[in-house]
Amino acid sequence: MKTLEEIENLSLEELGQKATEQAAPVPDGLERRLRQALAAREIADAARPRPARWIPYASLAVVAAAAALVTLPGRGPKDTFDDPRLAYAEVEKAFQTISDKMSVGRQLVREAEQTAAKPYQTLTKLQSK
């Protein structure tokens, strides 16, 4: 009986020679048991529900359909006005609103500038005294 250390020191070729010299005894009925195990596994695999391969494709199809519904031209809302003159008046009104709101912003900027200038004015006054 070889020790583990001796076996570890053997080269691959020596190990191969030893393996062919002594054929390992095959246990009785091993082949039959292997066949039975393989057959049982095949039956179990057939009975197990397979993951449906169509699910990712179906998901993609649903998402693509939803995207198409949202983005396809011609599915937009209906024009509020049939008369271009009324539409023009509404555009003008919208620009008036935008303009008014911008003017509010401009007024606030002016007020902020005046507030920001106060410390400078105070310092200048103090310096001149």
Next chain:
Amino acid sequence: MKRIVILFAALLLTVTAFAQNGKSLYQKYSDAENVSAVYISPAMFRLIGQLPDMEVGQNNVNLTPVIRSLTGLYILNSENASINASLRSDAERFIQSGRYELLMEAKDGGETVRMYTVGNERTIEGFVLLTAEPDEVTFICLDGSMPRKEFESLIADEMQK
């Protein structure tokens, strides 16, 4: 299976984010009670033709000279307290997902006004005005084309007047 569900959810979220635009906001809120809604389509803008200089009142900021073309206009004005918060948050989500940049924010007497633009270095392709008051929310979304340089110098000049 779990991976498929996650993939499906991610794709659905992408589509939902994609769906947030002026049109979807308009379709969601235009029929609600106490909401006035206006939509002007690209076809109607073609009928209107080129915009002449509009009168917007003396001393007011006039954007019309820098507008090269308009292709869509959505206006929603809600005085319905039950949907104001939802309209505002949907509009903000649309602004974020559409990569709009904040142009101006003004808060005055309980009213918040925000203006956003979207486009590239040379052209502004979209403009959004969102105003929120305690009992009223207004959303105006303009699609069109404005040269960025001209637009920005107009705003800068107006601020210095």
